[in-house]
Amino acid sequence: MSEAEKTSENSDLSPSTHFAFQHKIFGVKGAYFKLTHDSKEPAFFVELGEMKGAIPVRSICQEFGIDKDSTDAELLGTISSSLKFVKEIHPNDSIPTEILDGSASWSIEEIHKQIARGRITMQLISWLAGSEEIITNIGELESIANDPHTKDKVQKAFKEIADKLGITKDDVVEKVDDVIRELSFIEALRDHYSQIKKISTNIDKLRTVYKRDRGMMEDLSRIHTLIEPVINNFERSFDQIDAQTCEVLTILKNFDPTIDHIRKTRDDLHQRFMIWDDMINGWKNLQPEEDPEVERQLKATYRFLAQNFIQSQSWRLGNV
Template sequence: MQPTPNRSTHFLFEHKVFTVEGCRFVWSRSAEEAVMRFLLGKVEAEVALDKLCNEFKIDPKSFDGQLIDMVAKGLKYVREIRPGDTIPNELIDGTASWRVDDRHYAIAKGRLTVQMVTWLTGGETVISSPEQLEQVVEDPTTKTRVREAFQMIANRLALTGNAEQQVEDRIDALAKELSYIEALRERASRLHKIRDGLELAHRLYKIERTLREEIVRMQTLSLPPITDIEQRFAQVDAQTGEVLSMLTLFDKNITYIREMRDDLHQTLLPWDEVMEDWEAVAIEKGAPFEAVLKKTYQFLARSYSQAKHWRLASRAPPR
């Protein structure tokens, strides 16, 4: 049974302004701020949240005022929020508000398993291929050595009680958190279709000067942010590559993984609509593909036309 919605978990507003037709909250690309959108007849209008509160005398300390503040924070994690929606979990307990598949958990658990086993020999190994991970994890020798690793790690951490079970529980908890990183890694891999598509587009339109120049500009604009995303994953992998260190600073590493998860998710969120467009169109000369190119150019010019300082680049690891 689902719990009864309440204001600690749901966007339950009191003011009647939030009952207008088509009411929803989104991040406005043009204004670069959170807005409420609604229908005025057949036309969709929008108003900034601060102006909305001023116009309708919504006290920031009131329930509605606090929920409006929560809306602005929540739009970092979801594309839109409607009255009655649940508050993103990231704002409630730090867990993710989006789902991952079982295969993402299996990959994360497999990598941790390999790290534990190779740690016994004094040199940890990172395996990226899901197929290779599955083969190694299912090997009977691996399963035996995992039990040995549990015992040795428990001794190193000086755990009391059912120490080996505590180690196993921590590994499962880490795998659950890292499964979101694996899901994001899969999601980010779709960016390469855009890069490859722009390479092909450059060849397709090589004799059309204006469009060709725009494609070159898109290639230039897209390279730094995509490279930055790849570096972020490398940073996560480097920090989570030593299993004993992760288990020693367990709580701090859980916090670190969640911070990286949220930052990566927020970085990829604006790309999702662009990636969906590229996956839905054939890369061939014609109006549909040119429309996607135009939309991509607008997105890149709006988002990455100026140098940006990436917050994750200087994020300190747990200590």
């Protein structure tokens, strides 16, 4: 595609759905927006010869004479909130759908939809029996789904709920489908979280592996102290969203606020998980055993935790 064709294509993009900037500074090859490594401030990164410069987003209008009432200025105002959902933004990228309509801009797998549907199905059946409960274990959910009586019980629950709420059965089915779709993203995040939890579990196992190595035990103790409150906070977030979506009738009575709350929790967890990608990849093929590669990853883990999760304690990991 020629430069003229690219320019023509870009001019067709709407600033209501894309970062369709007009100022020539945003046309610099390879330029992008990202949070700075140290202060986590939104910045515009451009190549300056062999070096890369970072211009704070808050300074761009003044630095390049961009009218504060212009479309470019408005789009710059959207950059900060958008970087909560994506790691990098390039000029002409789509604005995240979280900003546009509240839906998730990232995809999930079919298994997560199945888990969410199984969970809600179980809640409907148990509600019908008079004792609602939450099940997230995939084996138990599959057993329920394969029960030949499940479909009849669900249809009966739909009808009784419709009668209680004074709406049609079709309305109930539609709302339940919406809830399942939103909870599917929570299940995807729960799955992703299991990989973070595995890092914490590996740390605990390594404390047994290195129990005779005083230096390593001190390092592992420091890492454990840093990661434990992080894991507890994640667990608390999942417990809270489970508790607040455990009663189908209550969900449907407060449908819009519940959907908003699920999305807020989804966005919060997704943002908190984004910084863990490198850590997850670093531990991916490692086993909790005495190994130089494991020890290198432990040092990287400490640096990551110390940088991102400030604690009242202050110490250094040996030879970091």
